[in-house]
């Protein structure tokens with residue numbers, strides 16, 4: 001039988017209690033993240049001439065980089081593919097025709113505060129207005145999170161919306177980063193989603209297990225393991241160097257409780273727009289028990305034009321990649337077209 005369902009990758013060794021991160025470690029790391037361009041330049045030993053540009057970009061979208069992510073960068077290298085994703089630049093002030101603040105037209109699809117309903121079978125809930133890391137290319141870098149942070153009463157309205165639509169099969173927790181919310185809040189929400197009979201799946205879109213692997217601690221595993229819903233986590237990793245031993249251990253903990261792990265990347269100039277980087281990324285993802293899912297064409301968001309890779313180049317890279325990888329390690333190259341009934345393959 002031909003199926004397009006992602007397979008569940010099993011790990012052979014269950015993690016013991018001693019492998020779990022210390023409770024509260026992730027909140028301390030989140031609170032201690034680098035939030036200042038000068039501190040980032042100093043931490044990476046960068047040339048001070050980069051600082052004025054970094055400060056002007058920071059004024060538009062603040063710097064946020066957890067230490068666990070910074071330590072995977074090569075000191076002194078402004079072209080490091082991880083640093084490129086988080087270092088603000090003067091170029092973010094450039095005005096580029098065709099670049100907008102809401103490239104996916106999400107405002108059009110906001111059915112309730114914090115609830116985006118684009119596709120018939122699934123809804124996206126903004127479970128947290130913040131991220132653990134601020135990625136310079138983010139298509140939500142201008143998203144009005146404060147207009148979309150629901151109160152408890154508004155969450156009840158959103159849950160009523162889900163209960164009333166039997167076509168829905170999947171709830172997607174997104175953000176910001178949903179795992180930036182507390183375990184208490186997430187457990188409250190997931191318990192209520194669990195009680196909606198027509199929902200089959202819970203999907204989380206998160207970068208936290210990558211940038212602060214200690215986020216995958218006992219408290220998270222407890223509420224996530226308790227739901228009857230099938231669990232899918234879509235991670236966001238753009239380069240093989242993002243995956244270190246701590247990330248692999250966090251992935252093992254998630255897989256051990258039955259979470260299917262997928263990855264989506266964005267094709268980004270100067271980060272992964274060459275076939276060697278894309279090949280290494282797919283190989284490394286599989287070593288970590290994660291299946292490549294989507295390679296997103298760049299979304300034209302104001303402030304990030306310097307990351308743009310045109311569609312012809314992206315298609316050429318994917319064609320070359322196909323000659324190097326088995327089909328199950330090939331991410332689908334897609335673009336999200338505002339108003340489309342699904343993602344559009346390129």
Ligand code: SF4
Pocket residue numbers: 130131132133134135138139140141175176177207236
């Ligand atoms: S939503 Fe995702 S891509 Fe955007 S800044 Fe947060 S972690 Fe990065």
